[in-house]
Amino acid sequence: MALRLKESTFFKTIKFKLSALFCSFTITLSILAGVTFYDYKKDFLFNQLKENAGTLSKNLAINAGAALLDSDEMQLSVLVFTELKNPSVLSAAILDHEGKALIHSDIKKIGDAVLPENSFQEKLDIPKENQLKEIKPIFVNGKKIGTALLTMDISPVLKKVDTLKMGLFTATLAFICFGCYLIIHVIGNLLEPLGVLSQAAVKIGHGDLSVRIHENGGEEIRKLSNVFNKMTEGLDHANRNAEEGYLQSVMALSAAVEASDPYTRGHCDRVAYYSEQIALHMEMDKAFVKKLVLAGQLHDLGKIGVDKEILCKPGHLDSDEFDHIARHPMIAWQILESVQFLTKERDIIIVHHERFDGKGYPKGLCGDQICPAGKILAVADCYDAMTSNRPYRRHMDEKKALEIIKGERGKQFDPDIVNAFLEAHAFFEDRESLDKRLEISSRGRVWCYDETFSEADQNTNLAVLN
Ligand SMILES: [Fe+2]
Structure with a gap:
């Protein structure tokens, strides 16, 4: 019963109320900052991958134009398998004007219609099977004669995002703990003279008039302490x-x-x-x-x-x-x-x-x-x-x-x-x-x-x- 009374008294103190206010503010700000930074960094990594995929597919489309016009399958194969040297590229293909694979790094898919339903990926949402498909039309003399298709591996990016998420979570948690500790400590120090005054007042209430307090702290507290001492x-x-x-x-x-x-x-x-x-x-x-x-x-x-x-x-x-x-x-x-x-x-x-x-x-x-x-x-x-x-x-x-x-x-x-x-x-x-x-x-x-x-x-x- 006595403990409950003490706790309820503590929750009514200025120290608790100010600490709770500033700690809530710090926690909210820290979480917002962490989430914002996470979103920004994730977007940056996916955009980087997409730009890389766009550049590679564009180059493939440009280089494949002449060979496709000449139906030079040997040259097209060289171009397709050259793309595979990039570790981020899972597969590459040259499609005809109907979308069927003329040349594909996966030989089983030659002759299949392999165009994705959404030709260009407008969004950066994580695709299924951790893949990003990038297609570029092949134009010769202003006429579309085929399509270059690249499938990119996004697993490394996903790993980086996971690592980033854990790092940010740990950093945010550490910042919140340190910030709250600092807030409680600073508020405690600022309000300490008030606590001393309060204890002194309680002692006087119990009849101990020998109580005196040091006149330190801020100017207002110092004046209050001075008046208190004169009064006692x-x-x-x-x-x-x-x-x-x-x-x-x-x-x-x-x-x-x-x-x-x-x-x-x-x-x-x-x-x-x-x-x-x-x-x-x-x-x-x-x-x-x-x-x-x-x-x-x-x-x-x-x-x-x-x-x-x-x-x-x-x-x-x-x-x-x-x-x-x-x-x-x-x-x-x-x-x-x-x-x-x-x-x-x-x-x-x-x-x-x-x-x-x-x-x-x-x-x-x-x-x-x-x-x-x-x-x-x-x-x-x-x-x-x-x-x-x-x-x-x-x-x-x-x-x-x-x-x-x-x-x-x-x-x-x-x-x-x-x-x-x-x-x-x-x-x-x-x-x-x-x-x-x-x-x-x-x-x-x-x-x-x-x-x-x-x-x-x-x-x-x-x-x-x-
Ligand atoms: Fe006596």
């Missing part, structure tokens, strides 16, 4: 402004959540930092790290929908209170649900409380059902929570926190991520200087957004299509 740049700029505004609002919301709880202040920035360090240690690519850092900063956004009294409650939570707090990943997902440019971050945030053994929330995912970024975020989140003060307990020391995380290897956390965390931990900035630096960096949030849309990302556009 304007759209891209406006879109970024809108996204930046939205992101700053979300950041402010997240900051407000943190600010409302003195115990969790700086938590999101530290989780983002730890996640970044683990991902860099695992040699994850730049785009992965950027999304993870942003997800780390927004991961507790959903706590905006959690009752503050429960959130800041000193002491243990009952099951209802826990269920209430456990809604925060889903609330964050719902807040970000319609935000196209934060789709990946949203998918990381929703799993940051899932566990490797499947006992986490909100969905109870396990193992590789949890994305790698979500697994990293889970370890970083837990580590910062344990090493920070909470309403219900003082912070743990580093050693104890590391022991707990090691103990959760293969249970709460992915063993590979725990190993990477433990290796990266040796290079973590100490807590005191980290808190100090994060405060100075204005919570480190705006820079994160700027880097999400670096110039390197902009280069992944349609330019490569050219």
Whole structure:
């Protein structure tokens, strides 16, 4: 079904229509030229044979006049058999005034009436038995006393015509193939910039505003490409402004959540930092790290929908209170649900409380059902929570926190991520200087957004299509 749709779309393209038009024109012209040349050449060869036959028969008639008048059969025989030396002559004869053969190269026909029904062959149609009969009257003193008859072999001419036909057919076919290939190639090249524009427009239709195209081709295409690029740049700029505004609002919301709880202040920035360090240690690519850092900063956004009294409650939570707090990943997902440019971050945030053994929330995912970024975020989140003060307990020391995380290897956390965390931990900035630096960096949030849309990302556009 999809293939049929693609084919029908191809048949509607300008490239197909122009190619079909010019190819049809080329095929028609080639066939007409081939047929015309064939007819001309065939006529030429038969005319040549007929002229030759006419000359020979005329000479025979002139030379035979005196001998026929004298009834010199010996001389007439010499003249007739001399004609046979020409390989094109099949037979020769001298006829009397009644059309009977006086002398004939085929002795059996002497005395027979051998004149053809049509005395002169007006047409050049191929005669029966591949023969051409040519007759010339013999006049002496203005009086017709007999007729000279020559039968010519046209087989060599027919062979030449056959060879000509095959040669012309092959040449015409080759010309048509080459011509059509050239037409399709040239039209394809001429319309390529339009194809690039069309693909770019489709990409923009799908929301990719980073698309830019090379301004090459004809003057009209160059101008069109220039206008297109300016238009997409304007759209891209406006879109970024809108996204930046939205992101700053979300950041402010997240900051407000943190600010409302003195115990969790700086938590999101530290989780983002730890996640970044683990991902860099695992040699994850730049785009992965950027999304993870942003997800780390927004991961507790959903706590905006959690009752503050429960959130800041000193002491243990009952099951209802826990269920209430456990809604925060889903609330964050719902807040970000319609935000196209934060789709990946949203998918990381929703799993940051899932566990490797499947006992986490909100969905109870396990193992590789949890994305790698979500697994990293889970370890970083837990580590910062344990090493920070909470309403219900003082912070743990580093050693104890590391022991707990090691103990959760293969249970709460992915063993590979725990190993990477433990290796990266040796290079973590100490807590005191980290808190100090994060405060100075204005919570480190705006820079994160700027880097999400670096110039390197902009280069992944349609330019490569050219
Ligand atoms: Fe959380």
